Amino acid sequence: MTMAEKINETGKKKDDNVIFVGKKGVMAYVLATVTQFNESDEVVIKARGRSINRAVDVAEIVRNRFVVGAVPSVEIGTEEIKGDDGTVNVSTIEITLTKI
Amino acid sequence: MTMAEKINETGKKKDDNVIFVGKKGVMAYVLATVTQFNESDEVVIKARGRSINRAVDVAEIVRNRFVVGAVPSVEIGTEEIKGDDGTVNVSTIEITLTKI
Numbered sequence: 472m473t474m475a476e477k478i479n480e481t482g483k484k485k486d487d488n489v490i491f492v493g494k495k496g497v498m499a500y501v502l503a504t505v506t507q508f509n510e511s512d513e514v515v516i517k518a519r520g521r522s523i524n525r526a527v528d529v530a531e532i533v534r535n536r537f538v539v540g541a542v543p544s545v546e547i548g549t550e551e552i553k554g555d556d557g558t559v560n561v562s563t564i565e566i567t568l569t570k571i
Numbered sequence: 572m573t574m575a576e577k578i579n580e581t582g583k584k585k586d587d588n589v590i591f592v593g594k595k596g597v598m599a600y601v602l603a604t605v606t607q608f609n610e611s612d613e614v615v616i617k618a619r620g621r622s623i624n625r626a627v628d629v630a631e632i633v634r635n636r637f638v639v640g641a642v643p644s645v646e647i648g649t650e651e652i653k654g655d656d657g658t659v660n661v662s663t664i665e666i667t668l669t670k671i
Contacts, residue, residue: 520624521624522624523623523624523627524620524621524622524623524624524662527623527647527662527664528662530647531647531648531649531660531662535649535660543647545645545646545647546643546645547627547630547631547643547645547666548631549631549635560631560635562624562627562628562631564627566647
């Protein structure tokens with residue numbers, strides 16, 4: 472079990488500390504990330520496609536202004552999205568911020 | 572001296588193995604990266620701001636299709652850009668691909 476997979480009181484798995492970055496404004500995800508740091512020392516920021524640059528912005532704003540010194544560890548990958556017109560490859564990013 | 576700093580015949584420093592990703596199509600940078608792999612085992616793909624997602628696309632296409640198995644190591648950061656209206660922070664990414 473990684474830190475991303477917590478078991479809560481009801482025994483259900485929760486990816487509590489994962490923030491998915493999409494089309495909202497950057498500060499919405501910054502707030503979600505900072506809030507999550509109150510409950511865990513590690514927060515994972517995930518995004519794909521055109522939201523990837525926003526995920527990097529979120530991580531940088533969080534660690535420069537709010538959780539100063541949080542250390543980023545970054546992984547990139549590719550996901551296959553199946554649509555009506557066949558399969559499309561989309562790039563993904565996963566930024567793990569760890570409070571020190 | 573890191574691998575990014577080569578001295579050429581005239582004694583001038585060259586960042587030969589660094590590809591800066593900007594506004595061109597993804598495949599232009601894929602081609603540049605693959606070409607650079609003919610001369611070094613390590614290529615650094617850099618981008619900032621909205622080009623960050625394109626840099627991830629470049630790295631993923633290169634290592635999935637052309638230099639299969641190249642290992643990515645990713646760093647993120649922030650750069651201050653000074654303009655007429657003061658200073659703006661821009662996120663940056665640096666993806667080092669290493670041929671194995």
